[in-house]
Amino acid sequence: MTIRITGIRKSFKQQDVLRGIDLTIQAGEFVSFIGHSGCGKSTLLNIVGGLTKPDSGSVLVNGQPVTAPGPDRAMVFQNYSLLPWLSLLANVRVAVREARPDWKRERVDEMTERYLTAVSLWEHRNKRPGQVSGGMAQRAAVARAFAVGPRTLLLDEPFGALDALTRSRLQQQLIELWGHESETETVLMVTHGLDEAILLADRIVVMSNPPYQSIRTIIGVPIPRPRHRTTIGHHPAYDEIQQQLVDLLIADHVEELAGAAA
Amino acid sequence: MTTTSLEAVIVPRKRGGGRILKQLKGFGWMLVGLAVFLALWQFAASGEESVPTPLDAATTLGELWSDPFANSTNDKGIGLHLYISLQRVFLGFAAAAVVGITLGLLMGAIRPVWQAMNPIVQVLRPVSPLAWFPIWLYIIKDAGVSAVVVVFITALWPTLINTAAGAAAIPRDQRNVAKVFRFGPLAYLWHVLIPNALPLIITGLRLSMGIGWMVIIAAEMLSGNSGIGYFVWNSYNALELDKVVAAIVCIGVIGLALDAVLLRISRRVTLEEVRS
Numbered sequence: 001m002t003i004r005i006t007g008i009r010k011s012f013k014q015q016d017v018l019r020g021i022d023l024t025i026q027a028g029e030f031v032s033f034i035g036h037s038g039c040g041k042s043t044l045l046n047i048v049g050g051l052t053k054p055d056s057g058s059v060l061v062n063g064q065p066v067t068a069p070g071p072d073r074a075m076v077f078q079n080y081s082l083l084p085w086l087s088l089l090a091n092v093r094v095a096v097r098e099a100r101p102d103w104k105r106e107r108v109d110e111m112t113e114r115y116l117t118a119v120s121l122w123e124h125r126n127k128r129p130g131q132v133s134g135g136m137a138q139r140a141a142v143a144r145a146f147a148v149g150p151r152t153l154l155l156d157e158p159f160g161a162l163d164a165l166t167r168s169r170l171q172q173q174l175i176e177l178w179g180h181e182s183e184t185e186t187v188l189m190v191t192h193g194l195d196e197a198i199l200l201a202d203r204i205v206v207m208s209n210p211p212y213q214s215i216r217t218i219i220g221v222p223i224p225r226p227r228h229r230t231t232i233g234h235h236p237a238y239d240e241i242q243q244q245l246v247d248l249l250i251a252d253h254v255e256e257l258a259g260a261a262a
Numbered sequence: 263m264t265t266t267s268l269e270a271v272i273v274p275r276k277r278g279g280g281r282i283l284k285q286l287k288g289f290g291w292m293l294v295g296l297a298v299f300l301a302l303w304q305f306a307a308s309g310e311e312s313v314p315t316p317l318d319a320a321t322t323l324g325e326l327w328s329d330p331f332a333n334s335t336n337d338k339g340i341g342l343h344l345y346i347s348l349q350r351v352f353l354g355f356a357a358a359a360v361v362g363i364t365l366g367l368l369m370g371a372i373r374p375v376w377q378a379m380n381p382i383v384q385v386l387r388p389v390s391p392l393a394w395f396p397i398w399l400y401i402i403k404d405a406g407v408s409a410v411v412v413v414f415i416t417a418l419w420p421t422l423i424n425t426a427a428g429a430a431a432i433p434r435d436q437r438n439v440a441k442v443f444r445f446g447p448l449a450y451l452w453h454v455l456i457p458n459a460l461p462l463i464i465t466g467l468r469l470s471m472g473i474g475w476m477v478i479i480a481a482e483m484l485s486g487n488s489g490i491g492y493f494v495w496n497s498y499n500a501l502e503l504d505k506v507v508a509a510i511v512c513i514g515v516i517g518l519a520l521d522a523v524l525l526r527i528s529r530r531v532t533l534e535e536v537r538s
Contacts, residue, residue, distance in 0.1 A: 071444065
């Protein structure tokens with residue numbers, strides 16, 4: 001499904017966070033959004049998800065305007081956002097049942113089991129979020145998102161709060177789920193990690209604070225899949241992309257600092 | 263003490279003894295407080311013939327509880343009066359809990375409901391529940407039922423307001439989850455609203471119970487022929503102040519017991535939340 005974002009503007013308290021976003025994302029694409037805090041990348045994701053209304057502009061998903069959240073666009077948040085009093089199993093099952101009222105019970109149970117198993121949480125299914133590690137909680141949140149069978153997945157810094165080892169394992173799991181084990185075609189992911197963006201994305205959207213445009217530039221990642229974090233660094237394009245990102249983000253940051261000092 | 267093993271260092275034996283000593287000390291100070299209180303009482307009562315001393319009160323309390331459920335036409339036992347009052351409080355409290363929690367959840371969850379109801383609630387809340395009593399007595403014509411209604415009105419506000427506050431403070435990420443996965447009203451109520459509001463609901467219920475138990479006495483004093491409030495007023499009219507004091511002790515103990523039960527429930531609920 002194609003996501004067509006046209007002329008999106010959004011401001012909070014006289015802060016023009018999104019200053020005219022135009023972006024088209026093709027079905028099957030994995031797009032990362034990167035930028036300093038306050039640049040509006042999470043806001044943009046929430047607008048595509050239907051959680052936030054833009055001041056102007058529109059988001060079309062397969063030609064249909066987005067007005068509210070829907071099961072075609074599941075989200076994963078940075079702080080897991082599981083219901084603390086429900087077991088991991090119930091967290092996934094309740095979400096699937098509610099998001100897909102037309103599904104039969106067997107289908108709901110099957111999807112729940114399939115994705116909890118896929119993130120290797122099936123044997124921990126009866127634990128509550130507070131009884132498991134942050135990595136496990138986030139895996140449950142990922143399973144919940146996949147289990148509603150969305151065509152598009154929206155990830156808001158999903159691995160930001162995890163340690164490096166857990167993060168890399170989850171990145172691998174995410175690629176596998178997206179690539180082979182689900183109907184999910186398109187992924188939009190907000191991240192702070194340069195390596196993460198390069199490893200996962202087909203295109204990296206670099207976003208900026210004023211005085212720049214909201215979308216500073218878009219960098220393509222022409223590294224063939226399957227990619228692996230241990231070998232991706234050897235690809236000739238890797239260093240170049242990384243350097244490009246560092247330059248953009250640091251230049252941006254220096255500018256910001258200079259602006260604050262003046 | 264010789265420390266022959268590592269264990270002896272890590273777990274000093276003195277600790278258990280110290281705790282018992284501490285508890286004994288606490289108990290001792292409690293006795294001191296009680297003694298001072300009784301002495302002051304004795305001193306205050308000694309000037310006036312009709313004011314009961316602690317001993318008078320204790321004797322009367324013993325007599326009253328020798329046959330607490332006596333039930334002749336003009337001599338009902340104190341146990342019976344307390345039972346009748348408790349019944350009224352529970353009825354009023356139960357009705358207030360049902361109405362208060364339902365309305366509170368609606369107020370907390372739906373902004374327009376809050377806006378529509380909050381001004382009314384704020385005006386009615388500080389009104390003494392006894393101000394309502396003439397209206398209910400006129401409409402219902404039965405003092406007992408009117409007392410129940412007064413308890414209901416009194417007990418309604420703490421539960422309503424606390425429930426609404428609890429239901430209004432849903433964490434943003436839980437609201438987002440409910441939106442993204444399009445929770446229906448039932449799932450939202452059951453999995454988001456009620457669990458979040460539960461600790462405050464229990465707090466509200468506890469306040470309601472306490473205030474209900476207070477107001478029932480006054481309502482029964484105003485009008486009626488049964489209940490512990492009536493018993494107090496009747497004893498006053500017969501100038502049996504020792505009975506009044508004995509009744510006060512009973513009222514206090516029962517109030518404490520009611521609060522202890524609800525406190526236990528609230529601790530359990532909060533513990534569950536913390537654990538999860």
